[in-house]
Amino acid sequence: MAERKRQLVRDELGDAALRLLAKQGFEETTVDQLAAAAGVSRRTFFRYFASKEDVVISFLSLVGEQIVAEVEARPADEPPAIAIREAVKAITVEHFLENREKSVALIRHTQGVPALRARFAETQDLLRDDVAAALAHRAGDAEPTPRQQFAAGLGLMAFAGALTHWAAGEGREDPAVVLDAAFAEAGKAFAL
Amino acid sequence: MAERKRQLVRDELGDAALRLLAKQGFEETTVDQLAAAAGVSRRTFFRYFASKEDVVISFLSLVGEQIVAEVEARPADEPPAIAIREAVKAITVEHFLENREKSVALIRHTQGVPALRARFAETQDLLRDDVAAALAHRAGDAEPTPRQQFAAGLGLMAFAGALTHWAAGEGREDPAVVLDAAFAEAGKAFAL
DNA sequence: GCCGTAGCTGGCACTGAGTGTCAACAATGG
DNA sequence: CCATTGTTGACACTCAGTGCCAGCTACGGC
Numbered sequence: 001m002a003e004r005k006r007q008l009v010r011d012e013l014g015d016a017a018l019r020l021l022a023k024q025g026f027e028e029t030t031v032d033q034l035a036a037a038a039g040v041s042r043r044t045f046f047r048y049f050a051s052k053e054d055v056v057i058s059f060l061s062l063v064g065e066q067i068v069a070e071v072e073a074r075p076a077d078e079p080p081a082i083a084i085r086e087a088v089k090a091i092t093v094e095h096f097l098e099n100r101e102k103s104v105a106l107i108r109h110t111q112g113v114p115a116l117r118a119r120f121a122e123t124q125d126l127l128r129d130d131v132a133a134a135l136a137h138r139a140g141d142a143e144p145t146p147r148q149q150f151a152a153g154l155g156l157m158a159f160a161g162a163l164t165h166w167a168a169g170e171g172r173e174d175p176a177v178v179l180d181a182a183f184a185e186a187g188k189a190f191a192l
Numbered sequence: 193m194a195e196r197k198r199q200l201v202r203d204e205l206g207d208a209a210l211r212l213l214a215k216q217g218f219e220e221t222t223v224d225q226l227a228a229a230a231g232v233s234r235r236t237f238f239r240y241f242a243s244k245e246d247v248v249i250s251f252l253s254l255v256g257e258q259i260v261a262e263v264e265a266r267p268a269d270e271p272p273a274i275a276i277r278e279a280v281k282a283i284t285v286e287h288f289l290e291n292r293e294k295s296v297a298l299i300r301h302t303q304g305v306p307a308l309r310a311r312f313a314e315t316q317d318l319l320r321d322d323v324a325a326a327l328a329h330r331a332g333d334a335e336p337t338p339r340q341q342f343a344a345g346l347g348l349m350a351f352a353g354a355l356t357h358w359a360a361g362e363g364r365e366d367p368a369v370v371l372d373a374a375f376a377e378a379g380k381a382f383a384l
Numbered sequence: 385g386c387c388g389t390a391g392c393t394g395g396c397a398c399t400g401a402g403t404g405t406c407a408a409c410a411a412t413g414g
Numbered sequence: 415c416c417a418t419t420g421t422t423g424a425c426a427c428t429c430a431g432t433g434c435c436a437g438c439t440a441c442g443g444c
Contacts, residue, residue: 189342
């Protein structure tokens, strides 16, 4: 129950921060202001978020964990491309359709602010390892093969591309359709 | 000629920095120490490198520029996968074979230090846009298509994978062979 | 109800990255 | 010999992130 309270505080803190960031811009806002906006000290802010970027990015990396779990749960004989596509589809639809406006704003910020874009690239890079490991584990291998790593990376690129496209259209399109299109294009990337 | 001198100073500075970083580790070394090792002030260091990570990464992003130029120079009817592969091969062989030890150390550091790995992911992300633009320009398009973006991304992933593999083997293998293998695997990433 | 203890909080001080500003000091050209 | 331009070092400053400690709360045992 202490765990639950901690999560509650964290949500509260994150909401206040996102509101302020949306109003002032990321680079123009200091951590002191974020803490003040939520009514806590700067020190406490850093007990809930490892960095200023973390407030924005943690949302994405939460999605990441669930994608990994979903990939792992997919049938072992399914091709990697399909497994990732369906995993991403399941999680995305669930997460992004509920609070569309917030998601669109979040994605836009992540694309537009250099520091956030960098952090996004970083987390995606780390996530790639985890997805590749999930693919390997699902197939009964101990170590991911290069091909599984490339599949994971390409799948996440398709995911990111779909997110960008979806956010550019204000989130009006059906995520499943956008994702299918992105994965189809990604699959033809190296077509001769 | 002022330009040339500036480049000279920059090289000198970079060399001294890399030597110290290799000895002490990246996180354990402050910018003050890097500056002192080269005999300049901290302020001057930042006139030549935008950040501490930049000393290590700028080498990679220099390679990036040349890859873009090489892609652009490739025949327009060549498939993207081949164009990127050959472009990367040409640049890589030229750059990494000459000073093998330095390259291996650089790659190892980039993989091992979280901050550098993050920066690498970031620059690769930016480079992807440039490579995609080069592909588009070469094909006569104004804007890169999603497929070209995925091709650029997958090509750079293959590049990075090949670098890792090559550095893991102390740089004893033939880069061209390693790259060909990586691109072959990458091409099968989404095979069904 | 009393008390130790465990977790959370705020305040403080500190390190280290990165930036703006300015004065001193070449080097260069007329 | 002088003016101009560019480079450098020094200083001060902001801000992110961390370590440390003292105070406060809540909770279970007695």
